[in-house]
Amino acid sequence: NYFVLALCKRIKCVDGKPLEEKVWVMPGKTIFGNNFDVLNVTPGKLFELARGWAKFSRGRSYVLHFSIGSVYNIINAEDAEQLFLSQSITTKGINYDFLQPFLGDGLLISREEKWHLRRKMLTPAFHFNILQTFNEIFKEESLRLLEKLKHLQHDNINISDVIDEFSLNNVCETALGVKLNDIDGESEYRAAIHKIEPIIIRRVCNPLLHYGIIFHLFGQYREYKHYAEITHNFSSKIINRKRKGFLLNGNSSSIDEKNSYVKARYAMLDTLLHQEAQGLVDHQGICEEVDTFMFEGYDTTSTCLKFALLNLAQYPDIQEKCYQEIASLTTFENLTVFDFNNLEYLGCVIKETLRMYPSVPVVTRRCTKDTVLNGLFLPTNTQIFIHIYDIMRDSKHFPEPSVFKPERFLAENTLDMHPFAFVPFSAGSRNCIGQKFAMLEIKAALVAILRTYRVLPIMQTKDLILQYGITLKTNQKLFVKLEPRVI
Numbered sequence: 462n463y464f465v466l467a468l469c470k471r472i473k474c475v476d477g478k479p480l481e482e483k484v485w486v487m488p489g490k491t492i493f494g495n496n497f498d499v500l501n502v503t504p505g506k507l508f509e510l511a512r513g514w515a516k517f518s519r520g521r522s523y524v525l526h527f528s529i530g531s532v533y534n535i536i537n538a539e540d541a542e543q544l545f546l547s548q549s550i551t552t553k554g555i556n557y558d559f560l561q562p563f564l565g566d567g568l569l570i571s572r573e574e575k576w577h578l579r580r581k582m583l584t585p586a587f588h589f590n591i592l593q594t595f596n597e598i599f600k601e602e603s604l605r606l607l608e609k610l611k612h613l614q615h616d617n618i619n620i621s622d623v624i625d626e627f628s629l630n631n632v633c634e635t636a637l638g639v640k641l642n643d644i645d646g647e648s649e650y651r652a653a654i655h656k657i658e659p660i661i662i663r664r665v666c667n668p669l670l671h672y673g674i675i676f677h678l679f680g681q682y683r684e685y686k687h688y689a690e691i692t693h694n695f696s697s698k699i700i701n702r703k704r705k706g707f708l709l710n711g712n713s714s715s716i717d718e719k720n721s722y723v724k725a726r727y728a729m730l731d732t733l734l735h736q737e738a739q740g741l742v743d744h745q746g747i748c749e750e751v752d753t754f755m756f757e758g759y760d761t762t763s764t765c766l767k768f769a770l771l772n773l774a775q776y777p778d779i780q781e782k783c784y785q786e787i788a789s790l791t792t793f794e795n796l797t798v799f800d801f802n803n804l805e806y807l808g809c810v811i812k813e814t815l816r817m818y819p820s821v822p823v824v825t826r827r828c829t830k831d832t833v834l835n836g837l838f839l840p841t842n843t844q845i846f847i848h849i850y851d852i853m854r855d856s857k858h859f860p861e862p863s864v865f866k867p868e869r870f871l872a873e874n875t876l877d878m879h880p881f882a883f884v885p886f887s888a889g890s891r892n893c894i895g896q897k898f899a900m901l902e903i904k905a906a907l908v909a910i911l912r913t914y915r916v917l918p919i920m921q922t923k924d925l926i927l928q929y930g931i932t933l934k935t936n937q938k939l940f941v942k943l944e945p946r947v948i
């Protein structure tokens with residue numbers, strides 16, 4: 462149909478049948494395929510457009526045609542399964558290229574051997590033993606969060622600022638091992654990230670800006686560079702601070718490398734500095750991982766926490782059930798990782814929040830060679846967009862998908878759940894390395910808040926206007942009100 466695009470290599474069915482038999486081929490608005498469908502749309506419009514496509518295809522995965530090539534959009538668990546299980550389709554898609562000046566070639570973006578080595582190097586830094594030490598910091602930071610909320614409790618509270626700060630403090634103090642108390646530039650770092658996000662979405666939506674030279678000349682390259690520098694200056698301060706402590710306290714001598722029974726475990730930045738001392742990673746490598754973990758560890762978790770608070774405010778009966786679950790716990794300071802893990806209903810609330818408002822609504826991959834997936838032939842450079850948001854709103858697996866029902870995640874209700882129906886942390890080899898970290902941090906914050914306050918609604922979740930950022934965003938500020946509990 463698109464004769465202008467006919468020269469491009471296109472997706473085909475392996476068995477020679479028409480493509481429409483396997484996937485929905487989304488009609489474009491012009492003879493230029495879907496190129497002009499997304500041109501210069503806002504992050505909000507893009508989100509709306511993608512939901513429209515998912516509705517139009519009635520749950521079938523669909524193909525879009527662009528001048529840069531075809532995009533295979535996966536929107537159901539059945540089609541996601543083979544992708545997540547694949548050991549060969551692990552290279553990230555085009556939108557991650559645009560993140561590169563900000564995050565460098567860290568774990569999120571890197572590929573092949575480099576990714577493999579780094580993942581192996583950093584996995585122990587998220588081991589259960591390490592989480593136990595992080596738990597103390599999460600609790601400390603949760604108590605500091607309560608202090609802040611105490612001063613705001615008489616007003617409608619804009620939760621973004623306090624939660625963002627909470628989340629960034631946590632990741633810096635745990636994974637990076639540096640307290641932010643006397644390091645300035647934290648709020649500038651957060652502000653810079655929020656300036657970078659729309660620049661990236663704008664670039665994704667304009668195929669011309671995909672070309673580096675055009676983005677440099679006519680895109681927001683200078684602005685992007687400026688904001689990326691702010692984030693890098695902040696992360697450099699953290700690395701320098703940690704490096705000083707590392708040199709002062711001595712380094713690799715404290716690791717019992719020879720004794721295979723004693724496997725020392727360190728927070729992420731310590732691990733990297735130890736590896737640097739052994740020549741296994743260089744300064745550049747440390748910077749890119751710190752940038753990656755600081756961003757991934759902060760923005761994703763704070764997004765989930767904000768939506769969880771909105772949901773709890775919206776559904777007082779659900780909030781009450783959470784309160785009943787935590788009411789009998791010991792004092793907050795004495796809560797262990799086991800105590801938090803045992804909070805089943807609160808866990809269900811967090812999962813249902815992630816299902817309806819996934820912090821990462823879409824992840825992407827690129828075919829680095831001709832590939833066969835789900836009976837489709839995908840030529841080299843085909844982009845694959847895995848719409849986590851749509852997968853988790855599929856009524857086949859989650860009846861009444863727009864209704865907030867934490868009970869869906871009670872153990873007895875998940876026995877027959879499709880293994881790839883609930884994938885907020887992605888799945889397969891490139892799944893989220895920080896998922897247990899995130900669940901623990903979110904639980905600590907919610908327990909602290911819920912045992913002290915009743916969270917009251919100021920806005921309705923149905924009125925939220927969602928939009929794409931690097932993480933899920935809303936185009937309005939998020940407010941709740943707090944009422945102290947009388948115990």
Ligand code: HEM
Binds near residue numbers: 636890893
């Ligand atoms: C609710 C919180 C979180 C959510 C929903 C989330 C979600 C995700 C998703 C969907 C991916 C896959 C990205 C892709 O395939 O392109 C991912 C990867 C990753 N996440 Fe998370 N994440 C969360 C918290 C965290 C935390 C707390 C950390 C670190 C402290 C973290 C670090 C990472 C890293 C480094 C990767 C890349 C892993 C790799 O490719 O090997 N995330 N996350």
